[in-house]
Amino acid sequence: MNARTLIISIAVAGIAAAGGYGAYRLGMDRGVQNVRPEAAAPATSAQNAANVDPAAGRKVLYWHDPMVPGQKFDKPGKSPFMDMELVPVYADDSGDGGNVTISPRMQQNLGVRTAEVTTATLTQKLEAAGSVAYNDRDVALVTARVGGFVERLHVRAPLDPVRKGQPLVEIYIPDWIAAQEEYLSVKRMQGQSTEGLLAAARQRMLLVGMSEEQVRAVEAGNKVQPRFTLTAPIGGVIAELGVREGMTVAAGTMLFRINGLGSVWVYAEIPESRAALLRLGSSVETRAPALPDKIFKGRVAAILPEVNPATRTLKARIEVANAGGLLTPGMFASVDFTPSTRSAALVVPSEAVIQTGQRRLVIVQLDDGKFQPTDVETGIEANGQTEIRKGLTAGQKVVISSQFLIDSESSLKGTTSRMTEVPAAMDAPAGKTSHGAHK
Numbered sequence: 001m002n003a004r005t006l007i008i009s010i011a012v013a014g015i016a017a018a019g020g021y022g023a024y025r026l027g028m029d030r031g032v033q034n035v036r037p038e039a040a041a042p043a044t045s046a047q048n049a050a051n052v053d054p055a056a057g058r059k060v061l062y063w064h065d066p067m068v069p070g071q072k073f074d075k076p077g078k079s080p081f082m083d084m085e086l087v088p089v090y091a092d093d094s095g096d097g098g099n100v101t102i103s104p105r106m107q108q109n110l111g112v113r114t115a116e117v118t119t120a121t122l123t124q125k126l127e128a129a130g131s132v133a134y135n136d137r138d139v140a141l142v143t144a145r146v147g148g149f150v151e152r153l154h155v156r157a158p159l160d161p162v163r164k165g166q167p168l169v170e171i172y173i174p175d176w177i178a179a180q181e182e183y184l185s186v187k188r189m190q191g192q193s194t195e196g197l198l199a200a201a202r203q204r205m206l207l208v209g210m211s212e213e214q215v216r217a218v219e220a221g222n223k224v225q226p227r228f229t230l231t232a233p234i235g236g237v238i239a240e241l242g243v244r245e246g247m248t249v250a251a252g253t254m255l256f257r258i259n260g261l262g263s264v265w266v267y268a269e270i271p272e273s274r275a276a277l278l279r280l281g282s283s284v285e286t287r288a289p290a291l292p293d294k295i296f297k298g299r300v301a302a303i304l305p306e307v308n309p310a311t312r313t314l315k316a317r318i319e320v321a322n323a324g325g326l327l328t329p330g331m332f333a334s335v336d337f338t339p340s341t342r343s344a345a346l347v348v349p350s351e352a353v354i355q356t357g358q359r360r361l362v363i364v365q366l367d368d369g370k371f372q373p374t375d376v377e378t379g380i381e382a383n384g385q386t387e388i389r390k391g392l393t394a395g396q397k398v399v400i401s402s403q404f405l406i407d408s409e410s411s412l413k414g415t416t417s418r419m420t421e422v423p424a425a426m427d428a429p430a431g432k433t434s435h436g437a438h439k
Contacts, residue, residue, distance in 0.1 A: 053088055060088045100371045100406050107369070113401040114365050117392050120347045122382045126277045126337040128316075130268035132288070132327050135319065138260035140233045144249040145209025148173035151227060153245045155238055155256070161325075164235040168256055169243060170227050179205045180224045187222070209251075236260040261325040266298065268335040269313040277337070278303055284318050285336045288327060296320045296327060300337075345379065346388040352398045353378060353386050362392070363399035363406050371399065371406050 051060040051074070062072040063086035065079040076086050090101065102112070152170040155162060162168070183201035186194055205215050210228075218225055240257035243249065266286055270278060280303060286296040298320030307314055318335060320327065327333075352362050353376070364374045379387030392398070399406060 053090070058090045060090060063088050099366070101369050102371065102406070103369060110402045110405060112399060112406075114397040115349050115352060115400045117346055117348055117388065117394055117396045117398060119344050119394055120385065121344045122347065122380055122385060122387055124277060124380050124382045126270070126274060128268040128270050128335045128337070130266045130286075130316075130318070130333045130335050132320075132331040132333055133265045133267060133329050134239065134259045135263050135265050138234070138236070138263060139239075140236075140258045140260070141254055142168060142230055142233070142256040142258070144171065144251060144253045144255060146173050146175050147248070147250045148176075150243055150245055150247045150249060153243065155241070158238050158241050160238045162232040162235060162238060162258060164232055166232045167229045168232055170229050171249070172227055173209075175208050176205070176210055176228065177224055177226060179208050179210070180218050183218065184222060184224065230255070232256075232258060234258055234260050235262070261322055261328075264320055264322045264327050264329065265301070266318040266320050266333050266335060268316045268318060268333075269308070269311065270316055272307055272312045272314055275303075275314045278314075278316055282337060284320070286318065286320050286327075286333050287336070288331050288333045290331060291326055294326060296322065346392055346394060347385040348388055348392070348398050349400050350381055350384050350386045352400045364392070365397040365399060373406075 051062075052058070053060050062074060063076050064072050065081050065084070066087055067084075068079075068081045071081075072089075073086055076088070078084070079086055087106075102110070148171040150169060151172050154167045154169060179201070183198070183205055186197045186201045189197075202215060202219075205218070206212070210218075214225070214228060236258045238256055239259040240254075242253065242257075243255040249255065266284075278300060280300055282300050284298045284300060286298055287294070288296075298318045300316055301319040302317040304315045304317060316335075348362060354361050354363075359375055360378050361373050361375050364372045366372055374391055376391030377389040379389050381387070
């Protein structure tokens with residue numbers, strides 16, 4: 001075979017291959033034309049120009065399945081992916097970015113509910129658990145002013161309750177007896193010169209530790225009081241007992257420590273993250289499981305400057321009035337801090353706020369069935385409402401149900417728009433080049 005024959009054979013083979021490819025493309029195009037409208041191929045610009053929704057009177061760019069937004073169809077019908085009708089995308093929505101348009105019928109099917117942005121005053125409550133303890137400011141110590149001998153003990157065990165003025169112990173004190181005898185001896189003397197001596201003898205009884213009441217008893221009875229009874233200066237319980245019958249006590253010995261129960265302390269554990277809500281001197285209501293029908297009023301007496309490293313809690317000391325001594329140290333208690341009132345602010349229902357980790361947004365309802373995701377800056381949350389510091393104005397309407405579906409659709413729409421805009425910008429120069437090559 002010579003060279004000319006070889007060239008002719010190659011040319012014939014090329015023509016045959018081109019004809020086969022053309023027949024293949026013709027068959028494919030006819031196949032596409034036979035596809036049902038429900039699964040039609042992507043629309044062309046000429047087709048889109050004639051598409052007008054008779055119900056809405058708006059130009060339709062294409063139809064799509066919201067669950068597969070990247071696939072576009074040139075006719076309405078059933079989605080080939082899901083058992084649902086295709087949704088139109090209108091020409092006047094093309095510049096909305098992440099906005100979503102939902103027909104009233106679809107809103108009803110999705111159960112979309114909205115609420116108005118209002119102005120309200122929020123109060124934020126703070127509750128905590130705590131335990132009851134003695135009020136260390138309501139303490140009285142009974143000590144021996146001089147040495148003596150304990151002859152009789154009226155209170156014999158710690159935690160015994162005592163009343164104010166109740167006898168505690170009888171002590172024989174020799175130094176007191178000597179001072180009393182000296183006073184009585186001077187008092188029995190006659191003459192004007194004894195007035196100074198009598199006053200000095202009376203002062204000596206006070207100096208050895210006798211009280212005014214005990215001195216008056218000696219003056220009224222005109223006889224030595226060999227035994228003296230110490231009484232409780234306040235009512236409460238014997239927190240510490242340091243004396244027994246028959247003991248010899250020295251001056252300054254602590255005999256009793258009495259804790260009053262007129263008021264108690266409640267130590268409440270406050271989470272570190274909520275410590276800013278504490279206010280020194282604020283009112284508090286306390287309840288105990290042992291006394292479910294009782295409410296005890298109190299106030300924040302101190303906020304201790306220490307954080308528990310294990311529980312990350314701050315301890316607040318609350319002084320509570322304990323009428324009747326019903327609260328006893330060691331009881332568990334629940335503390336309800338009086339709500340702290342803030343100034344009026346914009347609020348929305350808490351379920352309207354979508355938290356994505358780094359962002360907080362709400363779905364705002366616009367006109368003509370449009371919905372727009374809007375970033376907001378939130379404040380405190382109380383009573384099912386959330387404070388809005390930035391991003392909304394009073395009177396706007398936000399979605400409080402099905403907002404996650406709308407947000408997902410908005411995200412998909414924004415992503416699709418960005419994906420389609422980039423190839424369009426890249427295809428423009430390429431089109432010009434191909435036309436030039438064709439010429």
